[in-house]
Amino acid sequence: MTTRRTFFAWAAGALAACARAVRREPSEPPATSASPSTSDSPSPSTSPSDSTSPSTSDSTSTSTPTPTPTPTSTSTSTSTSTSTSPSTDAPDAGEVPAPELSPPEPPSDLFAGAPAADDPLEHLYSRRLSFEEGQPLVTVRVAEGRREMVVSARGPLTVRARAADGTAPEATLDGAEGPWTVRLVSGRPGVGATWVELEELRFSDKAGLDRARAEWASRGVPTRATTVGQVYGIAGHVVDTRRHALLADGDSTEAGARAQAERIAARFPAVHPQLFRELAARPSGRIELLDASGAVRATGESALELRAPAGLSVAQVEFGMGYSFHGFETRAYPGRLYATVDPRGLLALVAAVPMERLVKGVVPSEIFATAHVEALKAQAVTARGEVLAKVGARHLGDPYLLCAEQHCQVYKGTGAETRATDAAVDSTRGEALFARVSGEPFDEGPGEVSRLVDSVYSAVCGGYTEDNESVWGGPADPSLRGRPDFDPRAPGMSTFASGVGAALVSRFVRLPSVPSYCALVAPPAKVRWRRRFRQDEVDALCSGLGVGKVRSLSVEGRGVSGRARALRVTGSAGMARVGSELAIRRLFRNLESGMFVVERAGSDWLFVGGGWGHGSGMCQMGAMGRALRGFGYLDILGWYYSGAGPEKIY
Ligand SMILES: [Zn+2]
Numbered sequence: 001m002t003t004r005r006t007f008f009a010w011a012a013g014a015l016a017a018c019a020r021a022v023r024r025e026p027s028e029p030p031a032t033s034a035s036p037s038t039s040d041s042p043s044p045s046t047s048p049s050d051s052t053s054p055s056t057s058d059s060t061s062t063s064t065p066t067p068t069p070t071p072t073s074t075s076t077s078t079s080t081s082t083s084t085s086p087s088t089d090a091p092d093a094g095e096v097p098a099p100e101l102s103p104p105e106p107p108s109d110l111f112a113g114a115p116a117a118d119d120p121l122e123h124l125y126s127r128r129l130s131f132e133e134g135q136p137l138v139t140v141r142v143a144e145g146r147r148e149m150v151v152s153a154r155g156p157l158t159v160r161a162r163a164a165d166g167t168a169p170e171a172t173l174d175g176a177e178g179p180w181t182v183r184l185v186s187g188r189p190g191v192g193a194t195w196v197e198l199e200e201l202r203f204s205d206k207a208g209l210d211r212a213r214a215e216w217a218s219r220g221v222p223t224r225a226t227t228v229g230q231v232y233g234i235a236g237h238v239v240d241t242r243r244h245a246l247l248a249d250g251d252s253t254e255a256g257a258r259a260q261a262e263r264i265a266a267r268f269p270a271v272h273p274q275l276f277r278e279l280a281a282r283p284s285g286r287i288e289l290l291d292a293s294g295a296v297r298a299t300g301e302s303a304l305e306l307r308a309p310a311g312l313s314v315a316q317v318e319f320g321m322g323y324s325f326h327g328f329e330t331r332a333y334p335g336r337l338y339a340t341v342d343p344r345g346l347l348a349l350v351a352a353v354p355m356e357r358l359v360k361g362v363v364p365s366e367i368f369a370t371a372h373v374e375a376l377k378a379q380a381v382t383a384r385g386e387v388l389a390k391v392g393a394r395h396l397g398d399p400y401l402l403c404a405e406q407h408c409q410v411y412k413g414t415g416a417e418t419r420a421t422d423a424a425v426d427s428t429r430g431e432a433l434f435a436r437v438s439g440e441p442f443d444e445g446p447g448e449v450s451r452l453v454d455s456v457y458s459a460v461c462g463g464y465t466e467d468n469e470s471v472w473g474g475p476a477d478p479s480l481r482g483r484p485d486f487d488p489r490a491p492g493m494s495t496f497a498s499g500v501g502a503a504l505v506s507r508f509v510r511l512p513s514v515p516s517y518c519a520l521v522a523p524p525a526k527v528r529w530r531r532r533f534r535q536d537e538v539d540a541l542c543s544g545l546g547v548g549k550v551r552s553l554s555v556e557g558r559g560v561s562g563r564a565r566a567l568r569v570t571g572s573a574g575m576a577r578v579g580s581e582l583a584i585r586r587l588f589r590n591l592e593s594g595m596f597v598v599e600r601a602g603s604d605w606l607f608v609g610g611g612w613g614h615g616s617g618m619c620q621m622g623a624m625g626r627a628l629r630g631f632g633y634l635d636i637l638g639w640y641y642s643g644a645g646p647e648k649i650y
């Protein structure tokens with residue numbers, strides 16, 4: 001495997017230019033893509049309200065940040081790769097029992113000593129991207145918590161069975177095409193602490209973190225915060241994956257955390273809690289590969305690597321855990337799968353997917369494949385950036401970088417690929433969205449750095465996009481400014497060209513026709529909408545606020561697009577303030593958006609609104625409309641992400 005190099009090794013030359021910049025953590029990083037909601041896609045299978053749930057994570061805390069990457073994969077030390085430090089950077093880590101740190105490893109510990117460079121486990125547990133055949137290789141969860149699974153190979157199957165010393169000699173099996181069974185013979189759980197992660201917040205959003213902690217405290221869930229992710233450089237550009245992870249206090253055991261996650265999910269249906277692990281020692285175990293006749297053809301210590309040139313498919317892959325669309329299906333993956341042991345000591349399957357192939361699988365879940373190619377290209381660039389923004393900041397205690405669910409990026413395997421989206425991915429190969437930021441965040445004197453843009457998007461902006469801070473709070477991101485999604489020369493629209501705000505929102509949501517780019521393609525009911533609630537419904541929906549019978553609903557503060565930042569609910573027994581765009585939408589049965597006015601209609605309450613989704617960043621239907629009007633993807637991205645543009649990073 002001499003062609004295998006870490007992504008960072010490959011980038012080392014280019015890094016020279018920005019090494020100084022990344023050595024010091026910026027004082028004002030850009031908002032990262034782990035905002036409370038990063039995507040609000042018009043995916044046919046999920047409503048926007050699903051994708052606006054606060055993103056949560058089950059990654060372990062970051063190991064000591066290493067902003068300057070080590071140049072070779074062989075230098076990955078055991079301390080970095082076999083354990084993650086127990087969130088020593090958590091501001092209040094002392095509030096919870098310290099995780100068990102001294103691993104009771106027997107002398108036969110598989111992970112003692114320096115691992116071999118080609119040890120499959122290094123691919124599974126490294127928080128770095130390896131770089132193969134001209135692009136990063138991303139590990140993605142296929143399944144875990146299993147005892148055995150059936151894998152079918154297309155073409156001859158090559159297996160590398162890991163030996164106790166970490167070597168993994170290659171053997172080509174002469175068996176016919178699938179099915180093969182991978183089976184866990186024995187498994188030992190990892191050692192460490194497990195917590196429930198409630199949500200993630202932007203690293204710059206300290207106020208939001210405090211607010212979230214106070215909110216959870218008021219619900220009777222004490223929390224602590226920790227930091228995940230790091231700042232790193234790629235080809236002269238800077239990627240900042242740092243976030244605050246908000247963890248529920250618990251007893252730190254796996255069983256305790258699982259039970260707690262279930263209780264929280266049952267109490268708060270909109271929250272999708274994730275497990276957050278701090279591993280001091282990896283799980284281990286023995287895995288067998290059986291052919292169709294049941295004969296054992298290979299046995300691996302903690303890992304088996306399976307390769308088939310034309311791909312592999314896996315039966316009974318579970319998806320949508322915790323969602324209404326939960327199910328099992330057969331999924332296909334490109335060339336390489338790993339069978340390994342998950343933190344509970346059970347069987348896990350992990351796909352190693354070249355970045356471009358991963359993006360090809362992701363884009364069709366994010367936008368309609370029938371969209372104009374320039375809109376698809378814009379979506380491909382944002383999808384690639386989203387993957388980059390999450391790598392190494394999530395699932396640090398798991399044997400993969402990303403899960404395949406809403407939490408990271410929905411990845412259904414190669415079966416999701418379409419010819420149109422593939423072409424869009426191919427024509428933007430290696431491109432992600434970056435913006436030039438002046439040098440002061442790095443305190444390194446004059447100059448500029450190119451930083452990965454938090455490429456959030458939503459389905460339909462309704463005619464005007466919103467500033468990020470009006471949707472999620474936190475500092476303003478220069479790339480996420482609210483902007484008109486219409487031609488100001490359109491009749492009657494010049495009034496709104498420099499903003500809607502509180503003054504004009506009532507007129508804006510009542511426009512008889514909306515000449516916005518999104519309105520060219522969006523269902524009219526998502527461009528302008530009305531929702532009517534009876535008084536008793538409003539009382540019931542607001543009962544949790546303890547205000548009694550609701551007498552008034554008034555918006556407090558609006559963003560540039562007119563979206564509500566907060567709602568004051570006054571009732572017979574008191575007053576409550578509902579504090580964010582998302583919270584307001586959820587309170588009223590997933591309102592289409594925060595761009596609305598609310599009024600009495602007889603004894604009912606009437607919401608008159610526009611748009612579908614949070615409205616910040618790219619308007620997906622607007623991108624489709626602009627493409628139809630002749631805009632290229634550079635113009636589309638440059639408009640919705642003010643001043644940003646794609647940069648080729650490989
Ligand atoms: Zn995930």
Ligand SMILES: [Zn+2]
Pocket residue numbers: 460461462463464485516517518519619621622
């Ligand atoms: Zn729009």
